[in-house]
Amino acid sequence: MLTSIRPDRDAVALAVSGLLGGLLLWLLGLHTQGGHPFSASWVTLVPLTAMASAELLRRNAPRTALAVGTLALVADQFTRGSLATILMFTDVMYAAVLYGTPAAARRLPVATLLVTVASTIGFLAWFRKPEALLIGLVIGLVSFIPALTGVSVRSHRTAADAARLAAAQTARLAEMDRTQAVIAERARMARELHDMVANHLSAVAIHSTAALSIDDPETSRNALKVIRENSVEGLAEMRRLIGLLREGGQDDTPAAAPTLAALDTLIEQTNANGASGGLVCTLEDTRGPGADALPTPVELAAYRIVQESLTNALKHAAPGPVVVRLGRSGELLTVEVTSVFGSRTGPTAPGSGAGLVGMRERVALLGGTFGAGAEPGGDGAKIWRVRAELPVREREMRE
Numbered sequence: 001m002l003t004s005i006r007p008d009r010d011a012v013a014l015a016v017s018g019l020l021g022g023l024l025l026w027l028l029g030l031h032t033q034g035g036h037p038f039s040a041s042w043v044t045l046v047p048l049t050a051m052a053s054a055e056l057l058r059r060n061a062p063r064t065a066l067a068v069g070t071l072a073l074v075a076d077q078f079t080r081g082s083l084a085t086i087l088m089f090t091d092v093m094y095a096a097v098l099y100g101t102p103a104a105a106r107r108l109p110v111a112t113l114l115v116t117v118a119s120t121i122g123f124l125a126w127f128r129k130p131e132a133l134l135i136g137l138v139i140g141l142v143s144f145i146p147a148l149t150g151v152s153v154r155s156h157r158t159a160a161d162a163a164r165l166a167a168a169q170t171a172r173l174a175e176m177d178r179t180q181a182v183i184a185e186r187a188r189m190a191r192e193l194h195d196m197v198a199n200h201l202s203a204v205a206i207h208s209t210a211a212l213s214i215d216d217p218e219t220s221r222n223a224l225k226v227i228r229e230n231s232v233e234g235l236a237e238m239r240r241l242i243g244l245l246r247e248g249g250q251d252d253t254p255a256a257a258p259t260l261a262a263l264d265t266l267i268e269q270t271n272a273n274g275a276s277g278g279l280v281c282t283l284e285d286t287r288g289p290g291a292d293a294l295p296t297p298v299e300l301a302a303y304r305i306v307q308e309s310l311t312n313a314l315k316h317a318a319p320g321p322v323v324v325r326l327g328r329s330g331e332l333l334t335v336e337v338t339s340v341f342g343s344r345t346g347p348t349a350p351g352s353g354a355g356l357v358g359m360r361e362r363v364a365l366l367g368g369t370f371g372a373g374a375e376p377g378g379d380g381a382k383i384w385r386v387r388a389e390l391p392v393r394e395r396e397m398r399e
């Protein structure tokens with residue numbers, strides 16, 4: 001609390017300079033008036049000292065400073081007067097408007113204006129001389145003009161503070177947008193990388209395990225063939241992703257994103273990779289041969305959902321059929337992949353659960369619905385079903 005009422009350096013400098021200036025004027029015998037009740041020269045120093053004390057409070061207690069300064073100014077009128085007292089009062093009035101409460105900043109200019117007008121009219125009526133207007137002019141210069149100056153400076157400071165606050169808020173919002181954009185881009189890159197590489201690496205893991213566990217040259221040769229094919233295709237996918245991530249590079253344009261037209265190749269690859277595990281993959285496309293072209297985001301999302309579902313089947317599905325179904329119902333594209341739910345003998349690849357998360361995120365970005373889980377099958381066995389419904393119109397997609 002003691003620190004909060006301690007006068008600042010500006011207030012001390014103004015008080016000291018005003019007091020010293022008043023003392024110099026007093027020593028030189030320069031006064032503003034004469035013939036008053038307290039005509040002794042030393043009495044002038046009393047309101048001068050009081051006004052200097054008010055200057056010390058101009059910043060931390062402007063209301064108290066104005067009250068003390070007003071009393072000191074009134075008292076000065078009953079002495080021989082000092083110009084330093086009047087000048088310091090103008091600064092006290094200015095500080096009361098600038099550093100005071102908003103209510104004080106609104107009321108003081110109006111009050112000083114009314115005092116100036118009333119004083120001018122009163123003195124003019126009393127003296128009945130045009131020179132009385134000069135008294136009103138002096139009162140206005142001492143009270144109203146400093147208050148008006150304080151209002152102007154306060155308005156500029158308020159506007160500057162508002163501008164700084166708006167700039168800080170804009171900077172925070174821009175930083176939040178940038179952070180969200182980075183997070184979204186990292187999530188997109190993670191989905192793309194997982195979906196492109198997981199299928200090939202799963203096949204490599206399964207066949208390399210089979211080659212190590214089965215001591216058969218023909219099995220090892222077939223496994224190495226599959227491993228090589230998946231390695232080459234995985235590297236090609238990685239190069240495509242790196243090309244998509246480049247901006248402003250001088251390389252050739254990156255390859256286009258995969259579409260549903262490439263599902264036949266994906267099915268064949270899955271059959272080759274899953275033959276040792278007893279998986280048989282088929283495609284049922286009920287859309288018809290003349291199906292309309294879909295927006296690129298829908299094509300890519302549907303392809304990745306099928307790709308990841310086949311990868312999961314390759315990792316975890318029991319021997320049996322793996323069926324990929326595509327359908328169109330109104331403005332929705334339906335993607336469904338079913339496989340036999342259970343365990344199987346032979347080599348498998350570990351899973352992390354990132355595939356289901358990525359599929360769900362892709363569908364959510366397009367405003368569709370997604371579901372995955374085990375269900376009872378027709379022959380009493382359980383099946384694992386992945387089903388997604390994607391809107392086919394771009395205007396219905398979420399940004």
